[in-house]
Amino acid sequence: DYSFTDRNVAAGRFYYRLQQKDINGQSKLSNVVLISDAAMKAGVSGVYPNPAINVINLSVNATATDNVQLMISDVNGKIIRQQLSKVMTGSNSIGMDISKLPAGYYNLTIQMKELGKSVTERFIKQ
Numbered sequence: 001d002y003s004f005t006d007r008n009v010a011a012g013r014f015y016y017r018l019q020q021k022d023i024n025g026q027s028k029l030s031n032v033v034l035i036s037d038a039a040m041k042a043g044v045s046g047v048y049p050n051p052a053i054n055v056i057n058l059s060v061n062a063t064a065t066d067n068v069q070l071m072i073s074d075v076n077g078k079i080i081r082q083q084l085s086k087v088m089t090g091s092n093s094i095g096m097d098i099s100k101l102p103a104g105y106y107n108l109t110i111q112m113k114e115l116g117k118s119v120t121e122r123f124i125k126q
Helices: none
Strands: 014-016 019-021 027-029 033-035 043-048 055-062 066-073 079-087 090-097 104-112 117-125
Touching: 043 104, 043 117, 055 066, 055 104, 066 090, 079 090
Parallel strands: none
Antiparallel strands: 014 033, 019 027, 043 055, 055 090, 066 079, 066 104, 104 117
């Protein structure tokens, strides 16, 4: 499995491929993959790990630098914790400390100007 976050992406079309080098010195190139503006939309990819013990992470894709508001609420809708975080253009991972929360079910709501709405993800605290 491979993972790479290109934080210097602007508008346009970009071509990516991997070069794998084996310990015996041989190398192999992957197929070329096109990433275009159409694939670069603002959004929330989810909360991980879920269930969580001490920290949850929220994956956010942003098309511009922005501040986002994160709110954790209990099953009754009571806001327990809030955090303001900055996201940069591209993929972002935002962490929140949940170590002091009692075990249970929670909602994590993100407010991001770029989305034009709030997005809520559910998670379990162990």
